[in-house]
Amino acid sequence: MMGKFYKILLDIIRSIDLLTEIIWKIKIKKKILPITYDLTSLVIKKALEEYNNRGIKFNSYLDMGCGQIAILGLFQKKMCPDTKTTSADIYEKFISNAKQNALANKTNINFVLSDLFSNITNKYDLISFNPPYVPIAYKKKSFDYEKISYAGEDGTDAISKFLKNAKNYMTNNGLIFLGVNLFYVSLNNLQNIVNNFEYKVVETIKKKPHNCIVLILKQ
Ligand SMILES: C[S@@+](CC[C@H](N)C(=O)[O-])C[C@H]1O[C@@H](n2cnc3c(N)ncnc32)[C@H](O)[C@@H]1O
Structure with missing residues (x-):
């Protein structure tokens, strides 16, 4: 009961654009779906801020699965305008909506419609991904854009496919920020996939009190 109430409250909060604009320091011009980010996005945001505060600069950034706003790409560009940023998503409508938000934020982002790396050609200092990780058994009804979740x-299909190919698109010292909600995917399961594809965990970033984490990975 408390869990359901908490989720509804969280959804309402995340639908309020003014609040989103304050938290993310961006402008939202247009959206397709009411909710524009999730708890995992907030931990990736924290990781971007922490690396920036440590003085670690990324020349190039791939915001994989950018969503309808490209909220992470926009955030990184606002914080570090020099980061050459590419935002990619599998849904054409998310890409065209995100383009309009980038324009409204006077932000230069390169947008690519891509099924993971299918249309990606460059290598990046940083690749972030807040992937879909909800096991299909949780699905109660069909809806558009199911690959959001x-x-x-x-729940690990997208994570596995992503990690299988990501190393081909990382610069030598490149990093991956991979966000996951451990409520849906166990840490053990996640670590097995990471080991399988031979990545090293540099560190784990958390944002209590919820179960979302960001694994910082290198080759
Ligand atoms: C949980 S949402 C994250 C959105 C946004 N980056 C954020 O952090 O709030 C996952 C995003 O990944 C995208 N996605 C799912 N599968 C994908 C794929 N195979 N290739 C590219 N994008 C994908 C979805 O369309 C969705 O926009």
């Missing part, structure tokens, strides 16, 4: 039986 669902990724196979145990």
Whole structure:
């Protein structure tokens, strides 16, 4: 009961554009869906801020699965305008909506319609991904844009496909910020995938009190 109430409250808060604009320091011009970010996005945001505060600069950034706003790409560009940023998503409508928001924010982002790396050609100092990780059994009804959330039986399909290919698109010292909600995917399961594809965990960033984490990975 408390959990359901908490989720509804969170959804309402995340639908209020003014609040989103204050938290993310961006302008929202247009949206397709009411909710523009999730708790995992907030931990990736924290990771971007922490690296910036440590003086670690990324020359190039791939915001994989950018969503309808490209909220992470916009945030990084506002914080570090020099970062050459590419935002990619599998949904054409998200890309065209995100383009309009980038324009409204006077931000130069390169947008690519891509199924993971299918249309990506460059290598990046940083690739972030807040992937779909909800196991399909949680799905109660069909809706548009299901790849926002669902990724196979145990929620790891997109993570595995992403990690299988990501190393081909990273510069030598490149990093991955991979966000996951451990409520849906166990840490053990996640670590097995990371080990399988031979990445090293540099550190883990958390934002209590929820279960979302960001793994910072290198080759
Ligand atoms: C949880 S949302 C994250 C959106 C935004 N980056 C954020 O952090 O708030 C996951 C995003 O990944 C995109 N996505 C899912 N599968 C993808 C794929 N195979 N290739 C590219 N994008 C994908 C979805 O369309 C969605 O926009």
